[in-house]
C-alpha cells in the first residue's frame with residue numbers, strides 16, 4: 001500500500017551543522033509513528049521539512065505517492081498536513097478562539113466576523129480535549145499547559161490527514177497527557193496518520209505503533225513497538241547502554257536550610273508550611289494549576305506574598321525581589337524557558353552568565369576571559385551541543401536550550417536551588433545527566449526543590465515528596481516508598497482512606 005507520507009534521502013544543512021544526512025521516514029494511514037532521538041538529533045527539522053516550513057537541501061517528500069513541492073507550508077496544509085510545533089506560537093493578546101482559527105475566522109454575509117459561531121466552534125474543538133476554558137478569554141493569562149492545549153486544538157480544527165505533534169506533552173501533566181493520548185488513538189482509528197515526537201519512553205510504548213530513531217542527523221532504524229523494548233530504543237538513540245537512570249538517594253538530611261511558615265499568597269485562604277534540609281531533593285508534585293509554580297515564585301520574590309514567614313538557616317528573611325533572592329543564595333529555574341528564562345537572541349555565554357555578573361566582572365567591567373571560561377566550563381559539564389559559546393540560543397535545539405538554562409542557575413552556585421520542570425524536553429541521556437547533577441548538588445549540601453509533572457522523575461529523584469492540590473500542600477510522602485497512585489490520589493484532591 002502507498003504510504004500516506006514519505007520522505008526519502010533527506011539532507012538539510014545549517015551553517016556549521018548537518019541537521020539531517022540522508023534520512024528516510026514513512027507514515028501509514030491510521031498509524032501512530034513515534035520519532036525519537038537525542039536533543040539535536042534532527043527530529044524537529046525533519047518534521048519542519050515534511051510540513052513545508054523548511055526546504056531540504058536534497059531528497060524528496062511524497063504525500064499519497066505524489067511529490068510535494070518543497071518549502072510550501074500553505075500547500076502542505078491544503079494537503080492536510082498539520083503540525084503542532086515544539087515551541088509555542090500562540091498570539092497572546094488574542095482570544096483563545098482567534099488562536100484556534102487564525103486566518104480562518106467565520107464571517108457573516110456582510111463579511112464581518114461572526115463571533116458567536118467562532119466561539120461555538122472553538123468551544124466544540126476544546127471539548128474534544130476536555131479543556132475547560134472560555135474561548136473568549138485572551139491567551140496571556142493562561143498557563144503554558146493550557147496554551148499548549150490551545151495549539152493542539154488549532155491543529156485538530158483543521159481535520160487533517162497527517163497530524164505532526166512535536167513534544168506535545170512536555171508541558172502537560174499525566175492526566176492532561178492521558179486525555180490527549182486517548183484522543184490521538186481515536187483519530188488514528190479513523191485513519192489519520194500521526195507523527196509523535198517525544199522524549200518519554202513510557203508514553204511512546206503506550207501509544208505508538210512504530211518508532212523511528214534518529215541520531216546526530218542520521219537515520220538509525222524503524223521498529224514495530226510490539227517487537228522492541230525501551231532498552232533497545234535507548235541503545236538506538238544514544239548508541240550505548242544507559243544504566244541506572246536515577247542516581248542513588250542521599251544518606252540523610254542535614255540542617256534545615258529553608259523554612260516556610262504559613263506562607264499565604266494573595267487570594268488564598270490558608271497558608272503553606274514546609275522545611276527544606278541541606279542535602280536533600282524535595283519533590284513537589286501536583287496537577288497543573290495546583291499552585292506549585294506560584295509557591296516557588298513567591299519564595300523567590302518574583303510574586304508578592306500576603307502573609308507568612310520565610311527563614312533561611314534559621315534567620316527570618318524578607319525576599320521582595322529575585323535579585324535579592326539570588327544574593328541570599330537562592331536560585332530558581334523557571335518552567336517557561338522562553339518567557340522567563342532565556343534571552344533567545346543572545347549568545348549562549350551571555351545567557352549562562354546572566355544571573356551571575358559578579359563572577360565575570362572585574363573592576364566593574366565584564367572580563368571576557370572569565371566569561372569565556374565560565375561558559376565553556378558549563379557547556380562541557382552539561383554537554384551542551386552548540387558550535388560555540390557565541391551561538392544565539394534560539395539556534396540550539398529545544399533540549400540544549402533547556403541545558404543552557406540549567407547552566408545559568410548552576411553558575412551562581414546557589415545554596416538552595418528550586419527547579420521547575422527541569423528536564424522538560426530533554427532526552428534520556430541528558431536527563432540522566434541533569435538528575436545526577438542535581439543529586440551531586442544535594443551531596444554538596446545544597447537544598448534542592450524539584451517541581452515536576454513527570455511522576456517517574458518525582459519518584460526516582462525525591463527524598464521527600466510534597467503533593468499540592470488547589471494551592472495547598474495536602475501530603476508529605478517518603479520518596480523511597482511513595483507510589484504513582486498515591487501521588488495521583490492526593491493530587492486530584494480525592495479523599496484518601498486511612499488504613
Ligand SMILES: Nc1ncnc2c1ncn2[C@@H]1O[C@H](COP(=O)(O)OP(=O)(O)OP(=O)(O)O)[C@@H](O)[C@H]1O
Pocket residue numbers: 014015017018019037038039040041042043044045046086395396397398399400425427
Ligand atoms: N534554524 C536553525 N539554525 C541553525 N541550526 C539549527 C536550526 N534549527 C536547528 N538547527 C540545528 O540542527 C540540529 C537539529 O536540530 P533539531 O531542532 O531538529 O533537533 P531535535 O531532534 O528536534 O532536538 P530536541 O529534542 O532538542 O528538540 C541541531 O544541531 C540544531 O542546533
Ligand SMILES: [Mg+2]
Pocket residue numbers: 043044045086166397398
Ligand atoms: Mg525538537
